[in-house]
Amino acid sequence: MDVLKKVPIKEQNPDVRINNFDEVCLGYNIDEAVLEAGRCIQCKNPRCVKGCPVSIDIPGFINAIVQKDIEESYRIINKYSALPAICGRVCPQETQCEQNCIRGIKGDPVSIGKLERFTADWARENNIKPKAPEKKNGIKVAVIGSGPAGLTCAKEMAERGYDVTVFEALHEPGGVLVYGIPEFRLPKEAVVKPEIENIKALGVKIETNVIVGKSVTIDELMNEEGFEAVFIGTGAGLPKFMGIPGENANGVFSANEYLTRSNLMKAFDNNYDTPIITGKKVAVVGGGNVAMDAARTARRLGAEVMIVYRRSEAELPARVEEVHHAKEEGIKFYLLTNPKEILVDENGWVKGMRCVKMELGDEDNSGRRRPVEIEGSDFTLELDTVIISIGTSPNPLITSTTKGLKSNRHGCIVADEATGVTSRDGIFAGGDAVTGAATVILAMGAGKAAAEAMDNYLRNR
Amino acid sequence: MSENYEYTIVKKLKLADAIYLMDIKAPRVAANCYPGQFIILIVDEKGERIPLTICDYDRAEGTVTIVFQALGKSTKLLAEYDVGEAVRDFTGPLGQVSELVKMPSEELKKKKVLFVAGGVGAAPVYPQIKWMKENGYEADCIIGARNKELVILEDEIRKYAKNVYITTDDGTYGMKGNVNDAIKYLVNEKKNIYDIIVAIGPMIMMKYVCILTKELEIRTIVSMNPIMVDGTGMCGACRLTVGDEVKFACVDGPEFDGHLVNFDEAMKRLSMYKTVEGRSKLREKEGDTHHHKGCECHNS
Ligand SMILES: Cc1cc2nc3c(=O)[nH]c(=O)nc-3n(C[C@H](O)[C@H](O)[C@H](O)COP(=O)(O)OP(=O)(O)OC[C@H]3O[C@@H](n4cnc5c(N)ncnc54)[C@H](O)[C@@H]3O)c2cc1C
Ligand SMILES: Cc1cc2nc3c(=O)[nH]c(=O)nc-3n(C[C@H](O)[C@H](O)[C@H](O)COP(=O)(O)OP(=O)(O)OC[C@H]3O[C@@H](n4cnc5c(N)ncnc54)[C@H](O)[C@@H]3O)c2cc1C
Ligand code: SF4
Ligand code: SF4
Ligand code: FES
Numbered sequence: 001m002d003v004l005k006k007v008p009i010k011e012q013n014p015d016v017r018i019n020n021f022d023e024v025c026l027g028y029n030i031d032e033a034v035l036e037a038g039r040c041i042q043c044k045n046p047r048c049v050k051g052c053p054v055s056i057d058i059p060g061f062i063n064a065i066v067q068k069d070i071e072e073s074y075r076i077i078n079k080y081s082a083l084p085a086i087c088g089r090v091c092p093q094e095t096q097c098e099q100n101c102i103r104g105i106k107g108d109p110v111s112i113g114k115l116e117r118f119t120a121d122w123a124r125e126n127n128i129k130p131k132a133p134e135k136k137n138g139i140k141v142a143v144i145g146s147g148p149a150g151l152t153c154a155k156e157m158a159e160r161g162y163d164v165t166v167f168e169a170l171h172e173p174g175g176v177l178v179y180g181i182p183e184f185r186l187p188k189e190a191v192v193k194p195e196i197e198n199i200k201a202l203g204v205k206i207e208t209n210v211i212v213g214k215s216v217t218i219d220e221l222m223n224e225e226g227f228e229a230v231f232i233g234t235g236a237g238l239p240k241f242m243g244i245p246g247e248n249a250n251g252v253f254s255a256n257e258y259l260t261r262s263n264l265m266k267a268f269d270n271n272y273d274t275p276i277i278t279g280k281k282v283a284v285v286g287g288g289n290v291a292m293d294a295a296r297t298a299r300r301l302g303a304e305v306m307i308v309y310r311r312s313e314a315e316l317p318a319r320v321e322e323v324h325h326a327k328e329e330g331i332k333f334y335l336l337t338n339p340k341e342i343l344v345d346e347n348g349w350v351k352g353m354r355c356v357k358m359e360l361g362d363e364d365n366s367g368r369r370r371p372v373e374i375e376g377s378d379f380t381l382e383l384d385t386v387i388i389s390i391g392t393s394p395n396p397l398i399t400s401t402t403k404g405l406k407s408n409r410h411g412c413i414v415a416d417e418a419t420g421v422t423s424r425d426g427i428f429a430g431g432d433a434v435t436g437a438a439t440v441i442l443a444m445g446a447g448k449a450a451a452e453a454m455d456n457y458l459r460n461r
Numbered sequence: 462m463s464e465n466y467e468y469t470i471v472k473k474l475k476l477a478d479a480i481y482l483m484d485i486k487a488p489r490v491a492a493n494c495y496p497g498q499f500i501i502l503i504v505d506e507k508g509e510r511i512p513l514t515i516c517d518y519d520r521a522e523g524t525v526t527i528v529f530q531a532l533g534k535s536t537k538l539l540a541e542y543d544v545g546e547a548v549r550d551f552t553g554p555l556g557q558v559s560e561l562v563k564m565p566s567e568e569l570k571k572k573k574v575l576f577v578a579g580g581v582g583a584a585p586v587y588p589q590i591k592w593m594k595e596n597g598y599e600a601d602c603i604i605g606a607r608n609k610e611l612v613i614l615e616d617e618i619r620k621y622a623k624n625v626y627i628t629t630d631d632g633t634y635g636m637k638g639n640v641n642d643a644i645k646y647l648v649n650e651k652k653n654i655y656d657i658i659v660a661i662g663p664m665i666m667m668k669y670v671c672i673l674t675k676e677l678e679i680r681t682i683v684s685m686n687p688i689m690v691d692g693t694g695m696c697g698a699c700r701l702t703v704g705d706e707v708k709f710a711c712v713d714g715p716e717f718d719g720h721l722v723n724f725d726e727a728m729k730r731l732s733m734y735k736t737v738e739g740r741s742k743l744r745e746k747e748g749d750t751h752h753h754k755g756c757e758c759h760n761s
Contacts (some may be wrong), residue, residue, distance in 0.1 A: 171549070209489075238694055238695065241697065253699040265690070270509055
């Protein structure tokens with residue numbers, strides 16, 4: 001074996017997987033995991049840990065794999081992360097832990113994410129669960145939103161003995177993990193549900209169908225229902241549209257709608273009632289993870305799919321792995337292309353999209369080169385479905401119903417990054433609701449930091 | 462059927478052919494809802510999210526009343542449920558409180574209000590009329606239906622409205638004609654001066670009421686029922702063009718200034734899943750013939 005190279009991981013063949021919603025990546029078996037774990041040189045001063053937003057003891061859990069003590073490996077990870085089977089699958093490792101790995105200087109970094117996934121999957125299959133806290137302090141705290149930020153905060157508070165209730169607007173807990181990220185990247189029944197069950201096993205209650213700000217307000221929770229502190233992890237779920245002509249035509253969807261129908265409502269499965277329009281020729285506008293997920297979902301529903309993105313390949317915000325998978329699945333990329341108008345037939349349905357070619361000009365204030373239109377380069381793509389995936393922002397429901405809770409001009413709740421402290425006493429916030437759309441692990445990091453601050457606050461009142 | 466679900470049906474009535482009323486236990490919704498708002502329910506494990514207007518509520522009992530027409534697959538399934546059974550999910554209140562309820566009392570006192578209810582639209586109109594009366598305001602109401610059998614909630618509305626006018630398309634009850642004939646009669650012949658009309662019913666009815674009231678220069682509020690998924694502002698399925706802005710009916714509405722709503726676009730959007738639902742019916746009859754092969758593979 002070449003120690004400079006990762007132990008290859010098995011994947012479903014692209015020709016097969018475009019016909020199913022089963023997971024693409026099949027994971028390591030124990031022999032492969034031990035082999036890969038052996039590539040870690042157990043740095044004294046591990047740089048990888050600094051790249052992990054929840055500071056998992058990476059050499060520690062990897063060493064336990066080398067020793068073939070997977071239960072110990074799981075216990076080590078679980079001290080830091082409530083959702084390892086999820087992070088191992090969806091973390092952008094290549095820009096976090098793995099980017100810092102010393103092995104990466106000459107060759108491939110250690111496959112930290114895939115090893116984390118292995119340990120977590122093994123623990124689940126072998127029924128290893130986190131231990132419930134022995135002592136309860138009876139102090140009630142509320143967590144709003146059951147995405148990774150909320151779930152992490154809930155786990156941390158429950159482990160400290162608090163009586164935690166999570167309030168979730170939708171009918172299933174999990175946030176983007178259940179409504180956004182597709183089954184073929186993150187299986188719901190097999191992976192997400194058990195990790196949420198583990199958190200419930202710590203004594204955390206999850207009340208679904210409660211829209212805070214509508215069903216009950218934060219002030220009512222604190223003043224009438226006895227919650228002494230609140231964490232807000234409501235995400236950034238409000239979809240943006242482009243504002244171009246034809247955008248309200250039949251056959252134009254936000255990525256959120258398309259993915260929610262397919263993932264949360266399981267429209268891809270005929271046994272469920274929620275309908276989805278599959279389309280024959282689908283354009284997905286945007287270049288992030290969400291766009292890749294929407295494109296690959298449409299592909300699996302049987303469509304011919306193209307990604308339309310206004311910058312070049314180098315600027316695609318999606319994970320490299322996702323872009324690679326999308327290409328393998330036959331998704332076409334129209335880069336440096338910007339939609340100008342959605343063309344509509346006489347019955348109100350999409351029939352095409354007029355686009356213009358772009359070139360990269362000077363750097364903008366994000367440091368990326370700004371795309372500018374090439375005059376006269378208009379052309380028309382023939383298609384019947386357009387999925388818009390150009391970003392989301394936080395929903396104003398909470399900020400508009402909670403007096404004194406400050407938000408910025410993007411609608412994000414203003415909170416201290418290190419502690420989640422907001423402008424209201426006893427109210428903490430973190431995750432996408434504060435940062436705008438980001439990542440699972442950053443949301444978890446924020447939930448964890450806020451739990452620590454909340455615990456301090458409650459003990460030092 | 463309804464295993465451990467907590468949203469129990471405590472009352473069920475058949476109001477007319479395929480139109481049902483249910484009281485459902487949902488204390489959090491009952492405690493905080495107002496006229497104008499709606500709920501979303503899911504009947505069972507595999508069900509879709511169905512939006513329905515809040516027709517009444519009992520804060521003490523913790524129940525919410527809904528009235529629905531058993532039209533398609535999901536509403537027909539709901540109609541099969543009986544008292545004592547429960548639905549899987551029930552969430553709300555969603556959307557904005559009715560404009561009348563939010564209007565300052567001094568202002569509302571001065572307004573002469575006419576409600577126009579078409580078909581099942583009587584259900585969302587009813588709580589608003591009831592609220593008006595209970596808070597000391599008067600209002601008239603037109604109830605329009607295809608025929609006598611389909612006039613619903615008449616006794617309830619009569620209890621709270623000052624004057625009630627009934628129209629049926631076939632003349633089997635009340636005045637023969639549609640709600641616009643009644644509006645014209647009240648305004649042009651009876652010389653009633655209305656400041657606000659609240660029209661709720663099928664989109665096509667609301668469209669024609671708005672064309673008429675624009676001519677008559679009477680401010681008109683409509684309640685829109687586009688296709689929805691989450692009902693919390695997350696998907697944009699419910700978007701409408703109002704004036705020159707795009708609005709999400711579930712969070713900005715469902716009530717809008719009817720003179721600004723683009724009804725033609727809204728009606729086209731409402732028909733979006735007609736063909737897809739057709740497939741669902743086909744599936745029931747002929748088995749799994751309609752879907753892409755990928756799904757068969759998944760199910761097997
Ligand atoms: C399609 C898609 C793919 C993605 N892929 C990746 C990926 O590969 N890797 C990665 O790291 N990140 C990915 N992300 C981003 C990542 O999922 C998010 O950054 C992360 O989920 C944010 O977590 P959160 O807990 O802050 O919010 P969310 O996960 O958004 O959860 C918020 C929850 O709060 C609930 N809520 C909102 N308002 C209320 C209210 N008023 N009352 C009660 N509940 C409320 C919502 O229903 C939701 O369940 C992806 C996102 C999407 C949409
Ligand atoms: C805010 C709001 C309030 C409503 N209040 C009531 C009410 O009080 N009583 C009542 O009977 N109906 C009401 N409706 C309409 C009701 O939600 C639909 O009749 C129901 O979703 C149809 O479902 P189905 O599967 O039985 O019908 P199908 O025709 O089989 O449904 C097909 C698909 O189209 C969509 N759909 C079909 N018709 C409508 C419609 N009119 N509005 C929205 N989506 C639709 C559904 O999402 C479904 O996926 C309301 C709708 C909205 C948005
Ligand atoms: S949680 Fe994410 S960043 Fe941290 S070690 Fe795991 S994969 Fe790397
Ligand atoms: S930096 Fe790489 S080699 Fe070093 S401890 Fe971390 S994973 Fe192992
Ligand atoms: S129903 Fe999803 S945004 Fe309104």
